[in-house]
Amino acid sequence: MNAITIKNVRCFVEPQPAPIAPLTLLVGENSTGKSTFLAMTRIVVSLLGKPGTANFNEEPFFLGSYNDIANYRGGRWRAPSFHVGLTTELPAAVREGIGKDAPSEASFTAGFSSGETEPVLTEWSLSAGQWGIRVALGQDRSPTDVRMATPKRTVQLSDPELRYFPPLDRSLGLSMRMAFVRGYGSKASLAPDELEPLLEISDHLIRAYKARPHATAPVRSKPRRTYDPLSTEPDPEGGHVVMVLASALEEGKRGGKQLAQALDSFGEASGLFKAVKVKKLGKDVGTPFQIRFNFGTGPDFNLIDVGYGVSQALPIAVDIIRSPEGSTLLIQQPEVHMHPRAQAALGSLLVNMAKAKNKRFLVETHSDYLVDRVRMEIRENAHLSPDDVQILYFHREDDGRVEISPLELDEQGNILNAPPGYREFFLREEERFLGV
DSSP states (O other), rough: OOOEEEEEEBBBOOOOOOOOOOHHHHHHHHTSHHHHHHHHHHHHHHHOTTTTOOEEEETTTTSHHHHHBOOOOTTTOOOOOOEEEEEOOHHHHHHHHTHHHHHHHEEEEEEEEESSSEEEEEEEEEEETEEEHHHHHHHHOOEEEEEOOSSEEEEEHHEEEEEEEESSOOOHHHHHHHHIIIHHHSSSOOOHHHHHEEEEHHHHHHHOOOOOOEOOOOOOOOOSSSBBOOOOSSTTTTTHHHHHHHHSSSSTTHHHHHHHHHHHHHHHHHHHSSSEEEEEEESSSTOOEEEEEEESSSOOEEEEGSSSSHHHHHHHHHHHHHHHHOOOOOOOTTTOOOOOOOOHHOOHHHHHHHHHHHOOOEOOOOOOHHHHHHHHHHHHHHOGGGGEEEEEEEEEOTTTTEEEEEOBOOTTTBBSOOOTTTTTTHHHHHHHHHOO
16 A cells, blocks of 8 residues: 545545555544544445445444535535545566556545435446446446546446456455456457456556455543453453463464464553453353553553553554464554653564564554654664654644645655644643743
8 A cells, every 4th residue: 555545524625645654643632533544444445345335334444424524615515426546556577467658656535425324335436547447326236337447448338348357345345257258358348458457457456455444433442450352353342362462372273372472572561561461260161351450570560451552562463473474453452541751662663563574554653752753763773664654744734634744754854845834733732841
């Protein structure tokens, strides 16, 4: 994923591609669209996995109805549609399959209009260099207009040809390939060798974004003294984490030792704990258990008896460490209830997991300690380059629009292009503190 583009969604008006890196930090004041940005990122990735569905009210993001989402500028005016898209790099293997003049990037965009309540998907498009396809959809998701572009020409499918293009209730690549297998290649205007690059591109997008991003809530679940075995299905509030720990930390469980080592390392660096343990309260399967912590000396303590910051940090740390290689996590305010030392340590954990495990993190944060630690890691970590980190600054203009300013970093972690207003509040507070 190289960039996310949003148009006419709440406070985002004009399309402005926001670059995405392995570690992307979303910073800015409250109510500047950071959570909306995360929600729309999940929507567009989910569409690539199953384009027929787009849930705008799924934990932890509740965007409301179409009228709550589409940009509103006062009076009777409301945007008649809104769009979200992503741009991704095409790997060498895909470019080789396309052949001469193969593009380096591909973009997918989805457009929504007003339905009875929630937005309805009414169009989608795929473009990569001189190749492209745009599909307009009816209420039953069947295509009403399909236009395809190749380096040779652009064609619009006729009504008889449209029936060979199936409804958008499957992945993009599968929908197009099914149309081709059903005889589309021989009956429509494009020859098979013209259609094949589009299939290659769509197939790659489907493979690359098959897994939906896991999103975390800004406040995690409350600690309990004793837990019964629960589902390990990811939960935005982190309720699944205790069962993940109970399963993974049992003796002999594959990956349990690595998880324990990574958690203990983070716990010590953050000052939150020295070791985390699972204590089963019986020998039978399904026995209740406790999550306990040791602080280097003295007895172990139950999760509910230690600082609230531990229970808020634990789900975030476990998800960051345990998420599969190549996965994407959307994290809201991970610093909640955490001491500045722990916030800084979390920055280092994010950097290490992004680099070592090829994971992608989009993190909404108000923590200077986390951001500054990441900047220090750029300066001090030989394996981290400025290109691995992207800071997106969200700021509201006088007319209510929100602009996203990508901040450029040098090899020392310095910000090179801070826009007017960036850090203004902090500078004024420092002047006031010094009595200037």
